[in-house]
Amino acid sequence: MSxxxxxxxxxxxxxxxxxxxxxSKSLGQNFLIDKNIIDKICDGAEIKESDQIIEIGPGIGxxxxxxxxxxRKVVAIEIDKNLYPIxxxxxxxxxxxxxxxxxxxxxxxxxLISDYFDDDGEIKVVANLPYYITTPIIMKLLEEKIRxxxxxxxxxxxxxxxxxxxxxxxxxxxxxxxVRYYSNPRIIVNVPKNVFMPRPNVDSSVIMxxxxxxxxxxxxxxxxxxxxxxxxxxxRRKTLVNALSLGALGIAKEDIISILxxxxxxxxxxxxxxxxxxxxxxxxxxxxK
Ligand code: SAM
Numbered sequence: 368m369s370x371x372x373x374x375x376x377x378x379x380x381x382x383x384x385x386x387x388x389x390x391s392k393s394l395g396q397n398f399l400i401d402k403n404i405i406d407k408i409c410d411g412a413e414i415k416e417s418d419q420i421i422e423i424g425p426g427i428g429x430x431x432x433x434x435x436x437x438x439r440k441v442v443a444i445e446i447d448k449n450l451y452p453i454x455x456x457x458x459x460x461x462x463x464x465x466x467x468x469x470x471x472x473x474x475x476x477x478x479l480i481s482d483y484f485d486d487d488g489e490i491k492v493v494a495n496l497p498y499y500i501t502t503p504i505i506m507k508l509l510e511e512k513i514r515x516x517x518x519x520x521x522x523x524x525x526x527x528x529x530x531x532x533x534x535x536x537x538x539x540x541x542x543x544x545x546v547r548y549y550s551n552p553r554i555i556v557n558v559p560k561n562v563f564m565p566r567p568n569v570d571s572s573v574i575m576x577x578x579x580x581x582x583x584x585x586x587x588x589x590x591x592x593x594x595x596x597x598x599x600x601x602x603r604r605k606t607l608v609n610a611l612s613l614g615a616l617g618i619a620k621e622d623i624i625s626i627l628x629x630x631x632x633x634x635x636x637x638x639x640x641x642x643x644x645x646x647x648x649x650x651x652x653x654x655x656k
Contacts, residue, residue: 395497401562527572599638
């Protein structure tokens with residue numbers, strides 16, 4: 368029997384009728400209905416036969432099907448129990464498919480990797496993410512320093528622009544710097560609303576994060592680096608001196624001025640003009656006091 372074309376709206380409607388499934392808006396369920404985009408995601412991830420894949424939110428298994436064809440193993444994490452019988456049926460012909468039932472934000476990903484994956488080869492995260500938790504998922508994947516080489520995911524276009532923004536641009540912020548600390552980000556393709564069912568309210572982009580083996584800048588205290596970045600951007604309109612000497616860091620204004628001078632950073636500049644390197648310099652200078 369030929370395989371179901373899970374990206375076909377007609378097939379999705381049949382599945383909805385057969386299982387009495389209803390889309391959940393609150394779980395960010397917008398399923399892909401365009402084979403071309405599925406191929407672009409998989410091509411972008413440069414999936415090899417030896418790759419092991421974590422998929423977040425497989426839905427009815429549309430992207431999963433293609434991942435199972437290309438990769439050694441696919442472990443898909445899905446929160447919606449109404450989708451479990453659908454996924455198990457739709458993917459029953461693949462012995463390299465594993466369903467993990469649960470909330471990606473609560474799962475111990477290091478344990479998942481050691482439970483399911485072999486030690487050799489690359490591990491990649493490939494997904495059409497639920498948009499209500501895009502940033503927490505990306506930050507969890509990066510901060511937990513799990514053994515992954517690439518993240519290739521569909522996100523809201525606006526979040527993709529923030530993740531890839533350079534200093535001085537309006538989209539540049541704490542998220543841009545955090546992503547750049549751990550990875551080299553780029554947008555693979557922008558995606559219109561009509562490739563999803565139901566259509567989302569926002570435009571989308573597929574982004575690729577190439578994960579560094581170790582962070583690109585060296586800081587002696589990562590927590591302090593992110594505390595400084597957060598403090599600087601929480602007062603985006605203020606000069607860096609004022610943003611950093613107002614509370615969170617507990618450092619007096621005159622000390623911040625002398626630290627910035629030592630780093631050759633203009634005291635009147637704003638957070639949005641500072642590179643990751645400069646934030647790292649500030650962190651290490653504070654620590655050297
Ligand atoms: N991959 C499918 C596709 O492209 O057609 C579905 C993508 S849909 C945008 C997002 C999926 O993530 C849904 O299946 C949803 O149930 C699931 N999801 C939502 N929140 C989740 C969570 N916290 N953990 C795991 N999966 C989640």
